[in-house]
Amino acid sequence: MLRATPNIFPQNRARDETGAQTPTQLFAEPGHRCSIRTMESVILARGDADGFDIALRRRGTDVYELIVNGAFAMDSVDHASEDALADLLPDGSTLVGGLGLGFTANRLLARGNRVDVVELSRDLIDWARSGLIPWLDLDAARLTVHHGDITATLAAPPAALGRSTWDGIALDVDNGPTFLIHDRNAKLYTASGIEAAWLRLNPGGRLAVWCEADSPKLEATLASLPAVDVGTQRVSVARQGREFAYPIYWVDKPS
Numbered sequence: 001m002l003r004a005t006p007n008i009f010p011q012n013r014a015r016d017e018t019g020a021q022t023p024t025q026l027f028a029e030p031g032h033r034c035s036i037r038t039m040e041s042v043i044l045a046r047g048d049a050d051g052f053d054i055a056l057r058r059r060g061t062d063v064y065e066l067i068v069n070g071a072f073a074m075d076s077v078d079h080a081s082e083d084a085l086a087d088l089l090p091d092g093s094t095l096v097g098g099l100g101l102g103f104t105a106n107r108l109l110a111r112g113n114r115v116d117v118v119e120l121s122r123d124l125i126d127w128a129r130s131g132l133i134p135w136l137d138l139d140a141a142r143l144t145v146h147h148g149d150i151t152a153t154l155a156a157p158p159a160a161l162g163r164s165t166w167d168g169i170a171l172d173v174d175n176g177p178t179f180l181i182h183d184r185n186a187k188l189y190t191a192s193g194i195e196a197a198w199l200r201l202n203p204g205g206r207l208a209v210w211c212e213a214d215s216p217k218l219e220a221t222l223a224s225l226p227a228v229d230v231g232t233q234r235v236s237v238a239r240q241g242r243e244f245a246y247p248i249y250w251v252d253k254p255s
């Protein structure tokens with residue numbers, strides 16, 4: 001899946017009516033050495049219920065994109081890294097920070113896990129519930145999607161969640177600590193934010209954090225926890241002739 005990597009199309013950018021920078025394709029045309037044409041896309045829904053702008057867009061017939069505050073957040077082309085994030089969690093009860101296009105949640109559900117998702121955007125939840133994201137069923141058994149901020153949830157889980165600790169916690173909000181769409185998310189990746197997540201893990205549980213680029217600071221914060229094991233999985237995604245290796249950091253709590 002393409003993520004909001006700042007320089008993914010350094011020479012080829014265009015803005016659409018959401019104000020987002022969109023991927024473009026280069027076409028050689030008669031009479032022109034080269035011209036840039038934006039891939040055709042339609043806005044399926046757009047809202048600002050939570051005080052920030054969010055849009056769900058479809059590119060061509062089957063590529064879905066999420067645009068947040070004018071930044072291209074993710075698309076559905078290759079969700080290997082979102083799946084890998086799910087695969088890193090143990091079976092059992094799981095908490096996912098950030099619904100996005102729902103790939104991590106779906107993958108966990110497919111393994112028979114109980115999945116709680118905390119999502120910042122009420123609009124996105126409503127669109128998913130109304131069927132705008134074809135592969136996502138918010139009424140699926142074992143899935144509960146809560147509207148809220150994962151940082152606050154980890155600090156003090158609301159009673160509506162029905163539990164306050166999980167066997168696995170996956171954090172995939174914005175694009176990791178190195179590319180924040182919401183400034184407020186910086187707190188999630190601080191020592192106190194990570195400590196809050198650690199305290200929400202059951203014994204033997206695992207915390208995994210998706211990142212768009214290496215973050216030595218986050219790595220050091222995770223390494224400072226009293227973990228039995230800590231590691232990084234890099235997931236390669238090829239796009240537009242370029243290769244991206246997204247790091248997913250994980251840390252295991254003693255049993």
Ligand SMILES: C[S@@+](CC[C@H](N)C(=O)[O-])C[C@H]1O[C@@H](n2cnc3c(N)ncnc32)[C@H](O)[C@@H]1O
Pocket residue numbers: 073074082097098099100101102103104105118119120121124148149150151172173174175182185
């Ligand atoms: C990149 S997407 C997640 C991708 C997801 N793993 C998937 O499989 O599609 C990031 C999501 O996190 C949400 N988000 C951002 N900040 C958040 C926060 N503080 N708490 C909860 N969700 C948040 C965004 O609205 C967006 O839906």
